[in-house]
Amino acid sequence: MQELITPASRIIEELRIIQDNIEVELSEEITQVIDRGNYCSAQMARTGKLLADAKIHRDRKLRGSIISELKKLTSLPASTANKFADALCEDENYLVNWCERVNRSCTHQVEWCRTLISKAKAEMTAFPSGT
Template sequence: MNLLITPKEQILQELTDIDSFLNTTMSENAEEAVARGNDLAVYVARTGKLLADAKYRLNQTKNTEVIQMLRETAMNAKATAKAVNALVDSVCKEEQYLVDWCERCNRTATHQLSWCVTLISKAKEEMKLGRFVPQNNRQ
């Protein structure tokens, strides 16, 4: 199987760029919401892929020979399963951080996309109400 897994450094760079976009405040302008929504839809998809790649990298690190030897050594030393897992987690902290950051960016982009949809719906409703002004209020 030929997997196109994003390199760890590229995941970090893309998340930095996406996070910068997600941390900007937008106005309640419907045109801006449409433009931002288009970008957010792409970011939702991309962060989903980056999340899968980050999880792949995390699992790959957890299954290396060094980690397996660490597990065996800890088990032979009568360490508890919790202690062994804590050791493995500490060795994989960077990979876990990327997984957590991908999840956070994906959720944030999804919520912001929902906000854009809300703003667009609000603008549509305001346009409808603006067209249907009651006739008997004319003077």
């Protein structure tokens, strides 16, 4: 199972590439809309996997950090202990949040592509070419 987990450095590399691609403004040219929809659909699956991997990295860091800091944590109120534990995993939490945001952005872009395709279909029906 370990070999399936993407290293954190690779997650960052992939997210940068995906982020750059989804930040490009989308035109209403239907072939570009379809291409973007296809790209974002594939990236939704990939970022979902990266999110799961990022959560494993965070869980492992959290487990290791809590064990080493257990004495400090037991003397703190639960809410403070949770905030302390989150602070110990700041980078890992950032990676999880970034994966979630990129995944959600891909989802929203796929929905936008569907909207544009529906609009194009309605326009083709209302104003058929050759008439």
